[in-house]
Amino acid sequence: MGDNRAAQVFGGESLLFLTDEQLRQGIEAMFFAYRGFTADPDRILAEMSYGRAHHRAIHFISRAPGTTVNNLLAILGVTKQSLNRVLRTLISDGLVESRVGTRDKRERHLFLTEAGQNLESRLSDAQRARMRSAYKKAGPEAVSGFRQVLEAMMDADMRRAYSKLRDSTT
């Protein structure tokens, strides 16, 4: 691995896009693009001394209102201590509401308050604006490919979480 500098031919089909150089360009593109991806929300969050961790929590609570803490933990891939620190501030700031479960009273179901929804809107409007502009520049064909590659890049459990979320509003 790591030494195929030239174009490969595989089963008669040219696989120029799989050269190390092409792969490295993709890696760097991911790095720089992710910076842009988070830049706009980051600016808004900084105003109110929140961070990306708060954004992620808010996003997925907005996405699946009433989700449990355990559920959120699995999606975010952090420890409960880490998540709890963030949730505590969001709850005490009145952006998130935690309701005891009716069926299982051990569970807490998480919801955005109106203030929480307002912040969520600001954040996702900003992020969507960049996304929309990128999509528009690249066109529908490119967007389809973009989504395919990203999905193929995920770990299996993340792909499952992603599909589940994706299909839940379809």
Added chain:
Amino acid sequence: MGDNRAAQVFGGESLLFLTDEQLRQGIEAMFFAYRGFTADPDRILAEMSYGRAHHRAIHFISRAPGTTVNNLLAILGVTKQSLNRVLRTLISDGLVESRVGTRDKRERHLFLTEAGQNLESRLSDAQRARMRSAYKKAGPEAVSGFRQVLEAMMDADMRRAYSKLRDSTT
């Protein structure tokens, strides 16, 4: 913004891919995919108690050997204090060499030692392997779209940095 739930029609062309729902899916795809993107290098780095910051420094030094600290600063988008902390450990661990500039002796030119190149290979082999697998699953058309969208998502200065790097080995 944030309220176009249905398909749009714009200049006679259907823009279904620009609905808020589609954009949100793209956002979540970026989030989950980035986790996969960094997962493999992260595991290797954890073995030797390094972090992503070390990986980034190593990657771009490998990419542009002899680059100056200021140059690296601009690419990585962190403060010199942050970068310096990382560089210090890499230098004292014998992975990076810092040579005083010949033309301008204030500048330090950064190079990977043999040990540094070994680590770089392990890291980028792992990251490329995932990238290659994703590219292979998605196919050349998708890869082209993937790259287009990522590039359109970057900030202007990052796009410049990216293009410069990209074209330097073409």
Added chain:
DNA sequence: CTTGGAATGTCAACAAGGCTGACGTATGCT
């Protein structure tokens, strides 16, 4: 030749946001 500014390095202090480990409480299930 002196001096101002640029490039670099370093020290200190701090914050966000990860982590582990341990412990407590309430609840549910067997």
Added chain:
DNA sequence: AGCATACGTCAGCCTTGTTGACATTCCAAG
């Protein structure tokens, strides 16, 4: 009754980002 689960919390640690202050070295302009 007893074990497991869901959640919260305290304490402490690490990485990686930040700002501010200050020293050094060197180029270049006056």
